Amino acid sequence: MTTTIVATQHAFDIAEELQDPDLKQKIQEIYDLVLILDRQMQALEEENRELRRRLSSRGAASTATRRGVFGYWFLENETAPLCPVCCERDDAVSYLTQLERVSDGSRRVCGMCQSVFWEQRTSELPVIPGSPMCHVCGCLMLRLGRWYRCRGCGSARGIG
Numbered sequence: 001m002t003t004t005i006v007a008t009q010h011a012f013d014i015a016e017e018l019q020d021p022d023l024k025q026k027i028q029e030i031y032d033l034v035l036i037l038d039r040q041m042q043a044l045e046e047e048n049r050e051l052r053r054r055l056s057s058r059g060a061a062s063t064a065t066r067r068g069v070f071g072y073w074f075l076e077n078e079t080a081p082l083c084p085v086c087c088e089r090d091d092a093v094s095y096l097t098q099l100e101r102v103s104d105g106s107r108r109v110c111g112m113c114q115s116v117f118w119e120q121r122t123s124e125l126p127v128i129p130g131s132p133m134c135h136v137c138g139c140l141m142l143r144l145g146r147w148y149r150c151r152g153c154g155s156a157r158g159i160g
Helices: 002-018 021-062 084-090
Strands: 065-067 072-074 100-102 105-109 116-121 141-144 147-150 156-158
Touching: 002 021, 072 084
Parallel strands: none
Antiparallel strands: 065 072, 100 105, 105 116, 141 147, 147 156
16 A cells, blocks of 8 residues: 555656646545545554454353253363353353352352353252253253243243
8 A cells, every 4th residue: 555655646746747737636636545545444454453353362262162961161171160151142251150049949140141040940840951051041941842941031942
């Protein structure tokens, strides 16, 4: 882009020496457009750098693996569970709270998306390890025949 600006300036100087006002005006218009393009290109390069920086910081979520009976995501060499909803839907790293004992049972909560993950319920049916997570709210789903039903939001999903 710099060479284009220099060439345009050189053409403007030649038009000035030739004393051709129409040519000088057209070259000035081209010069102004090149400067606008240069500013736009600089802005795009800055945006590109920022997006690359953000993409490299998101790389942590891609090193997470799903394991354990409740299907939580874990970063390599860590024992703190990550939110399955944030990992799968947003490709983001968000740690779940410590196991909380409440009147309804034991649960973990995501600080980012506020999804609740029950590990043990004192009422209704027990939580079955290995049950899939709800695609809407992230709660565990219970199998009902050929369907899974979410205990959190009530959404349903068929099997196979």
